[in-house]
Amino acid sequence: MITSTGNAKVKELVQLQKKAKNRNKEGVFIVEGGRIFTEIPKELLVQVYVSESFYEKNREMLAQGAYPVEVLSDTVFDYAADTRTPQGILCVVRQLKYCLEDLIAGEAPHILVLDNLQDPGNLGTIIRTAEGAGVTAIIMSRDCVDVYNPKVTRSTMGSLFRVPFVYVEDLPEAVAELKKYNISVFAAHLQGKNAYDEENYSGGSAFLIGNEGNGLSEEVADTADIRVRIPMCGKVESLNAAVAASVLMFEVSRQRRRNGKER
Amino acid sequence: MITSTGNAKVKELVQLQKKAKNRNKEGVFIVEGGRIFTEIPKELLVQVYVSESFYEKNREMLAQGAYPVEVLSDTVFDYAADTRTPQGILCVVRQLKYCLEDLIAGEAPHILVLDNLQDPGNLGTIIRTAEGAGVTAIIMSRDCVDVYNPKVTRSTMGSLFRVPFVYVEDLPEAVAELKKYNISVFAAHLQGKNAYDEENYSGGSAFLIGNEGNGLSEEVADTADIRVRIPMCGKVESLNAAVAASVLMFEVSRQRRRNGKER
Numbered sequence: 001m002i003t004s005t006g007n008a009k010v011k012e013l014v015q016l017q018k019k020a021k022n023r024n025k026e027g028v029f030i031v032e033g034g035r036i037f038t039e040i041p042k043e044l045l046v047q048v049y050v051s052e053s054f055y056e057k058n059r060e061m062l063a064q065g066a067y068p069v070e071v072l073s074d075t076v077f078d079y080a081a082d083t084r085t086p087q088g089i090l091c092v093v094r095q096l097k098y099c100l101e102d103l104i105a106g107e108a109p110h111i112l113v114l115d116n117l118q119d120p121g122n123l124g125t126i127i128r129t130a131e132g133a134g135v136t137a138i139i140m141s142r143d144c145v146d147v148y149n150p151k152v153t154r155s156t157m158g159s160l161f162r163v164p165f166v167y168v169e170d171l172p173e174a175v176a177e178l179k180k181y182n183i184s185v186f187a188a189h190l191q192g193k194n195a196y197d198e199e200n201y202s203g204g205s206a207f208l209i210g211n212e213g214n215g216l217s218e219e220v221a222d223t224a225d226i227r228v229r230i231p232m233c234g235k236v237e238s239l240n241a242a243v244a245a246s247v248l249m250f251e252v253s254r255q256r257r258r259n260g261k262e263r
Numbered sequence: 264m265i266t267s268t269g270n271a272k273v274k275e276l277v278q279l280q281k282k283a284k285n286r287n288k289e290g291v292f293i294v295e296g297g298r299i300f301t302e303i304p305k306e307l308l309v310q311v312y313v314s315e316s317f318y319e320k321n322r323e324m325l326a327q328g329a330y331p332v333e334v335l336s337d338t339v340f341d342y343a344a345d346t347r348t349p350q351g352i353l354c355v356v357r358q359l360k361y362c363l364e365d366l367i368a369g370e371a372p373h374i375l376v377l378d379n380l381q382d383p384g385n386l387g388t389i390i391r392t393a394e395g396a397g398v399t400a401i402i403m404s405r406d407c408v409d410v411y412n413p414k415v416t417r418s419t420m421g422s423l424f425r426v427p428f429v430y431v432e433d434l435p436e437a438v439a440e441l442k443k444y445n446i447s448v449f450a451a452h453l454q455g456k457n458a459y460d461e462e463n464y465s466g467g468s469a470f471l472i473g474n475e476g477n478g479l480s481e482e483v484a485d486t487a488d489i490r491v492r493i494p495m496c497g498k499v500e501s502l503n504a505a506v507a508a509s510v511l512m513f514e515v516s517r518q519r520r521r522n523g524k525e526r
Contacts, residue, residue: 039498121384125503134496155503162497197517230513231520233397234425235302239509240388240418246506247513250493254460254514257494 001052003073005080010072013049013080013090020146023095029148031091032083039158040093042067047092051077054088082150095148098164100174103137104181104204110252111183111206114140115171115220117241119212123147124155125242126209131159133249134256138165139174139206141220175223178206187221188244190237192229199228201252202259209245264315266336268343273335276312276343276353283409286358292411294354295346302421303356305330310355314340317351345413358411361427363437366400367444367467373515374446374469376402378434378483380504382475383408387418388505389472394422396512397519401428402437402469404483438486441469450484451507453500455492462491464515465522472508 002010015022016030023029028046031037037048045067055062055071062069078086104111112135117123123145130138144167145152153160168174175185183204188196208224210216215238221227230239230247239247265273278285279293286292291309294300300311308330318325318334325332341349367374375398380386386408393401407430408415416423431437438448446467451459471487473479478501484490493502493510502510 125506128499129502129506131497132493132495132499132502157499159497159499195520197521230395231516232395233516234394234422236391236395236420236422239392239395240505242503243388243392243506243509246502246509250510251517253494253496257458258460 001071001073002076005076007076009070010076010080013092016092017080017082017150020148023146023148027095028092029095029153030082030150031093031153032081032089032150033087033154034089036154036158037089037091039161040091041161044094044096045091046094049077049080049090049092051086051088083154096161096165098137098166100139100166100168100177103139103164103166104178104183106136108202109136109183109204109206110134110201110249111136111178112138112245112249113171113175113185113206113208114138114144115208115216116141116211117144117209119241120145120149120151121155122212122240122242124152126245127152127156127163127165128159129242129246129249131163133246133253135163135249138163140165140167141171142167142169171220172223175206175208175220179225184226185224186248187216187224187227188248189216189221189227189229192227194226194228195231196228196248197251199226201255205252207245207248209241212241264334264336265339268339270339272333273339273343276355279355280343280345280413283411286409286411290358291355292358292416293345293413294356294416295344295352295413296350296417297352299417299421300352300354302424303354304424307357307359308354309357312340312343312353312355314349314351346417359424359428361400361429363402363429363431363440366402366427366429367441367446369399371465372399372446372467372469373397373464373512374400374402374441375508375512376434376438376448376469376471377407378404378471378479379474380407380472382504383412383414384418385475385503385505386410387415389508390415390419390426390428391422392505392509392512394426396509396516398426398512401426402434403428403430404434405430405432434483435486438469438471438483442488447489448487450479450487450490451511452479452484452490452492455490457489457491458494459491459511460514462489464518468515470508470511472504475504
């Protein structure tokens with residue numbers, strides 16, 4: 001059992017929580033909590049850390065797994081954890097690797113393209129909602145918040161392992177790629193021409209979603225086939241990015257369910 | 264200028280930020296930031312606190328207002344502010360008072376009923392989205408997070424002043440009141456009978472939204488006329504409460520816009 005916060009493994013763990021650079025160098029990330037532990041594809045598990053208390057209660061379950069388990073004293077575990085009320089289990093997990101071409105080649109893909117999204121809670125919520133709405137892939141500009149940030153992974157509630165995603169260096173280039181596959185590209189834009197529900201999303205559809213404070217840059221918005229807006233009452237100028245994305249995703253889901261029934 | 268954090272007004276300000284009890288006793292709340300300041304109905308302004316730097320830059324604008332202005336040294340201002348990067352202006356604002364009967368008596372009201380919602384960010388996002396979706400009132404159970412919590416007021420982005428709301432002691436009783444006014448009551452429920460988009464929301468409609476972790480209690484869900492679900496793909500069990508509410512609100516908005524056009 002590790003009983004010192006000065007232990008090399010504990011120091012490494014803390015750095016993996018805090019720094020994207022360290023995560024990317026090792027090709028791993030940290031997942032915290034008992035519920036999400038059950039959703040990690042076991043072949044991705046590199047190492048499991050548990051608190052002494054968690055170990056005592058879950059000895060049998062842990063003995064059955066084909067992954068190395070390291071026990072930390074409760075104090076050291078609380079030190080290494082990112083949450084205020086840690087649940088006693090932390091996993092080092094291999095990063096997920098997807099290829100853009102694979103993600104956009106399917107039949108009628110439903111894609112989100114995120115440009116410079118910054119809030120970890122928003123990204124986590126978008127990934128969780130995306131799974132529920134049947135999104136097939138998420139494409140992110142390199143300057144979006146890191147998907148392996150502990151705040152993001154937590155708020156995805158496990159959907160991180162089920163919704164494919166890629167970071168791209170050049171977003172307009174990725175959008176050009178989508179168009180080659182006949183995917184219609186819609187920019188969520190306050191000055192959109194049509195209301196979002198006046199478009200037909202039965203074919204391959206992608207939505208460009210912009211930064212929380214500034215929306216989409218003109219450069220990125222210009223790559224879209226059409227700008228759509230969410231009609232708004234009152235004096236509201238814009239919606240929260242995760243809310244706007246959710247309204248659009250569930251409109252696609254709604255239309256596709258309706259079309260399915262009418263066939 | 265106030266230069267000490269020990270000043271009685273500064274102490275009172277900090278307590279008003281932190282404690283609902285103090286806010287309710289005084290019948291006021293605190294609003295922070297330059298943008299939201301411009302959205303406060305001026306008759307509600309009790310007192311404005313500014314940092315020395317803010318005062319220097321905005322002396323003329325502040326001189327025009329018919330409200331008392333108190334200047335704090337920058338250090339004291341930062342101490343009193345709730346945000347990490349304060350913008351130099353803090354307002355003491357009178358609490359808003361609405362009457363349930365007034366809120367539900369209009370033509371085809373669009374109402375949200377929140378049961379034990381706990382996350383300040385969720386409540387703020389719901390209020391902001393509600394204004395955009397044309398919601399006419401929000402009814403909250405007494406055990407919901409305090410709408411005057413600084414985290415809530417900030418994330419409403421000013422919509423707090425434009426979307427009427429009430430807290431009620433007895434939620435089932437409030438729902439019974441809605442029904443008297445022929446408002447259809449829908450419970451957002453994972454085991455809902457119909458998909459949310461199969462219902463007609465052209466008449467008065469109210470949605471019951473439950474707690475983040477536990478959803479709606481059976482007692483409250485039972486008061487609804489019908490339970491509706493948001494159909495979900497993948498392994499997602501539930502959506503974030505603000506996302507679920509947003510999808511429902513904008514479905515009402517969508518249907519009503521469509522109906523308006525067809526007339």
